[in-house]
Amino acid sequence: MSLFSPTIQAFWNTQFLVGERLSQDEDFTVVVNPNLGEDRRLMILSRADGRVHIALRPEVAEQLELARLPGLNEPLLRQELSEHHVQLHGADLVFHFSEADQHSLQLEQPAPGVRLLTAADAAAFAEFQASASEQDLDDAYVELDHWAVLGAFEGERLVCAASMYPWDDDADDDEQSKIADVGVLTLPPYRGQGHARRVIRAIARHAQEQGYEMQYRCQTDNTASAALARAAGLSLFGSWEVVAADDAE
Structure with a gap:
C-alpha cells in the first residue's frame, strides 16, 4: 500500500x-x-x-x-x-507529504509570525530579495506574484518566504493535475531557526485548502534542501530525470 x-x-x-x-x-x-x-x-x-x-x-x-x-x-x-x-x-x-502527514497538517494551528503575503507586502518582499544573493534567488525561485506566497516575519522584517505555482503537465485546462511546486528561501542570518520548516508546512496546508497537494524538489547534491524537506515532514517519492534541453537529437 x-x-x-x-x-x-x-x-x-x-x-x-x-x-x-x-x-x-x-x-x-x-x-x-x-x-x-x-x-x-x-x-x-x-x-x-x-x-x-x-x-x-x-x-x-x-x-x-x-x-x-x-x-x-x-x-x-x-x-x-x-x-x-x-x-x-x-x-x-521529489518529496510529497504522505497521506498520514497531510492529515496532520490539517490539524495544525497557524504558526506565529507566518502568514500569506499580498501585493501590500511588496516593500517588505523587495527588502527581502535585496538581502539575498543572486544565487539563492535563482535556486529558490520565490516570487511575490506566484499563485500562493507565505512568509515568516521577525518583527516587521520578512526573513523567510515560500511561493508555489501549479504544475504544468501539458494537459488540457480541465485536466490539470492538482500538484503545486514550491520554492523556499531563508535569509542567511535567520537559518537554522525553524522558519523554513514552519513556512513549508503552512504553505502546504494552504495548498490543501485550495484542493492542491504540494511537491518539493531539489537537486540530489543539495543536502541542506533535502534535510529541510525531511525536517518539514515530507517523504521522498523518488528521483526524477529529464532529457537535457540542449541534447542533440
Missing part, C-alpha cells in the same frame, strides 16, 4: 504509465508516449520503493533502437543513452 495519496499516484502514473508499454516487469516499466512535451521527451523516475519508470516519445525510442534490445532493463537502457549521446539533467529529488 502506498504512503501517498491517490492524487499523487495518479499524477505520476499519468506521466509514466500512459502509452505503449515495452516492458512487462511491474518494477521496471518503459512506456512510449507520443503526447509527451518536447522538453520531457525522455524522463526517468526512480521511486523510493525501488520501482523505475521510463517514459519517452516514439522518435527517442527509435533513436535508441529499443525494439532490437532483448531483456530491456535499466542498466541496458542507460548504456544506450550513453552510446547515442543522449544527455539527462541532473536528477531532482
